[in-house]
Amino acid sequence: MRPIILTILSAAVLAAAPAAASAREKLAPEDQLAKLLKDRVAGEPQNCITLSSVTSSQVIDKTAIVYKIGGTYWVNRPKGAESLDDDDVLVTKTTGSQLCSIDTVQLHDRSSHFWTGFVSLGEFVPYRKVKAE
Template sequence: MKKIALSLIALAGMALVSGPSIARDRLTGQERLARMLEGRVAGKPQSCVNTRVYSDSQIIDGTALVYGHGKTIWVNIPANPEDLRRHDILLVRQFGPELCRQDIVTLLDNASGIFKGSISLGDFVPYTRVK
């Protein structure tokens, strides 16, 4: 009987731990982006961003690409953002240190490496944390 009670307690604990991650996975791309931008203020859109400085990138499902971390992040909403999936591989043909508006990014399936399509980048909007 003790083993059953301990097992139930352990299962309940695991449910509590995994609960928030399940809810996080159910957020839409727009909701995820909104959470990332909480406490940040949008700056003037730029046509290019230096990827040596902002090399971290994140795909927000069906919504945007986010570059950088920390105080300032750069959000890019490409043409046909609905094609973006969190686990896609981005193949960027970059000529120099900058990634710019209208650059073409090829999307590959993460599991198979098969070509999924291409997107054309939009403006890069900086979002800076406010104190």
């Protein structure tokens, strides 16, 4: 009986090891953003981006929203960024075809389906890859 219990405990420890390792590897928000923007250079901040051109967006916890348009990452560090959670769904309401620094984004929890707050967008900073010479 004792060897069976030891075998079960050993299996449980081995199964938990990869999860613990991946939890340990999670980068701090600023480090996540730096890794995403590696090999890119910041351009002149803009007040608006064309919403229909956005192909994806990514939330960096308590830091920024990154919008991708073509090969350019547009980083927005909103007011109230401490409310940002990478598990939130972003609900954007705008009256035109552009997303601008005067707009707000509502945050909706993916699991509970409750509204968790909102952020006020700031300027959009483009990050483009450096062309090799």
